[in-house]
Amino acid sequence: MSATLKQATGPQFTRILSFGAARGENAVPNDDLIGPIDSSDEWIRQRTGIITRARAVKETDAIDLATIAAAEAIEKSGVAASEVDLVIVATISNPKQSPSVSAIVADRVGSNPAAAYDVNAACAGYAYAIAQADALIRAGAARYALVIGTEKLSDVVDPADRSISFLLGDGAGAALIGPSETPGIAPAVWGSDGSKADAVGMNGTLTQFRDGEVPWPTLRQEGPTVFRWAVWEMAKVAREALEVAGIEAADLAAFIPHQANMRIIDEFAKQLKLPETTVIARDIETTGNTSAASIPLASHRLMVEHPELSGGLALQIGFGAGLVFAAQVVVLP
Numbered sequence: 001m002s003a004t005l006k007q008a009t010g011p012q013f014t015r016i017l018s019f020g021a022a023r024g025e026n027a028v029p030n031d032d033l034i035g036p037i038d039s040s041d042e043w044i045r046q047r048t049g050i051i052t053r054a055r056a057v058k059e060t061d062a063i064d065l066a067t068i069a070a071a072e073a074i075e076k077s078g079v080a081a082s083e084v085d086l087v088i089v090a091t092i093s094n095p096k097q098s099p100s101v102s103a104i105v106a107d108r109v110g111s112n113p114a115a116a117y118d119v120n121a122a123c124a125g126y127a128y129a130i131a132q133a134d135a136l137i138r139a140g141a142a143r144y145a146l147v148i149g150t151e152k153l154s155d156v157v158d159p160a161d162r163s164i165s166f167l168l169g170d171g172a173g174a175a176l177i178g179p180s181e182t183p184g185i186a187p188a189v190w191g192s193d194g195s196k197a198d199a200v201g202m203n204g205t206l207t208q209f210r211d212g213e214v215p216w217p218t219l220r221q222e223g224p225t226v227f228r229w230a231v232w233e234m235a236k237v238a239r240e241a242l243e244v245a246g247i248e249a250a251d252l253a254a255f256i257p258h259q260a261n262m263r264i265i266d267e268f269a270k271q272l273k274l275p276e277t278t279v280i281a282r283d284i285e286t287t288g289n290t291s292a293a294s295i296p297l298a299s300h301r302l303m304v305e306h307p308e309l310s311g312g313l314a315l316q317i318g319f320g321a322g323l324v325f326a327a328q329v330v331v332l333p
Helices: 041-048 062-077 101-108 122-138 194-199 206-210 223-245 262-271 291-305
Strands: 013-023 026-029 052-055 086-090 115-119 145-152 170-180 189-192 200-202 219-221 254-257 313-320 324-331
Touching: 013 062, 013 122, 013 291, 013 324, 041 262, 052 170, 062 101, 062 145, 062 170, 062 291, 086 101, 086 122, 101 115, 101 145, 115 122, 122 145, 122 170, 122 189, 122 291, 122 313, 122 324, 145 291, 170 291, 189 223, 194 200, 194 223, 219 223, 223 262, 223 313, 223 324, 254 262, 254 291, 291 313
Parallel strands: 086 115, 086 145, 254 313
Antiparallel strands: 013 170, 026 052, 145 170, 189 324, 200 219, 313 324
C-alpha cells in the first residue's frame, strides 16, 4: 500500500497589513515633454489629467524602487523581514530578462530565502499578484507575502511617440499580506483577451534590436481602442468584482483603479454610480501612469491623505497590455 501525501493548509482569510511606496526622484511637468510630440500642457491635462509625472534618474532602476517600497511596507507592518516567505513582483521593466527582480529584492530587504518570482501582467500585474498571494497563503504555501508593483517606464518610452510618451512615470508600490481572522481580500475577477494583443505593448523584440532591424523597442498603444475597452469592458469587470465580494458600490470607502487616464477614472465612477462618500484615487495627476505600480502607489497615497479610510472597503482594478485585467475588493490596512 502506497503512503498518503501530506497536504498543506493555511489560514482561512488574509488581509493587507501595510503599504510602502517609492516614486521617481524627478517631477517632470508637461511643458518638458510637449516639444517632440507637438502638443501643449493644456491638451495633456484635458486628455489625461496629468500635471506632472514622477521619473527616476538614470542611476535608479525598477529594482531600487521596489526595494524602497518593500522596506517601508515591512517596517509599517510590524512583521519581521525574516518572516516574509514569499515575494511576488509585478513588472514589465526588469532591467534584465533574468534574474528576477523579486529574488534580488527579497535578499536586499532581509527576506532571504523567501520564494520569489516576477509576474508580467502589465497594468493588472499588482492585482494579479494580490490574488496569488491571497491564494498561496490560504493554501499554506506561505505565511507572509510581499507583493510589489515596480516600473521604470521612462527607459521604454519614445519621447516623440504621441500615443503614450506623456502618460508614463516611474515608481513602485508594495503591500505586505498576512493571515487574518476575518476576510480581507475578496475573490478576484480576472482574465485576458489576447485577440487585442496589438492594442498596447512593445513595438519590437530584443532579437530584432540585436540584429539591427528595429531601434530600441518602446511602448506604444492604440489610444482609442484601449480607451473604449477600458471604459466599457472594465466597468463590467468592476461591477462583477463587487458582486463576488457580496457588496454594493455604496459600501465602498474607496475606489482605486489603475491610474491610466483621469477620463477613464471619471467614467468608471459614473458607471459604477459611486456615492459621494467614496474616495477616488487620483494619483495620476502628479505621478503619471506607472503600470504595475499604479494601484499600490495610489493606495499608499490614499492612506497617507485619508487615514480615516483604515478598515474600509476598497475596490481595485488593473487593466492593460495583453490585454489583461483583474479586480478585487480589499479591506484597507
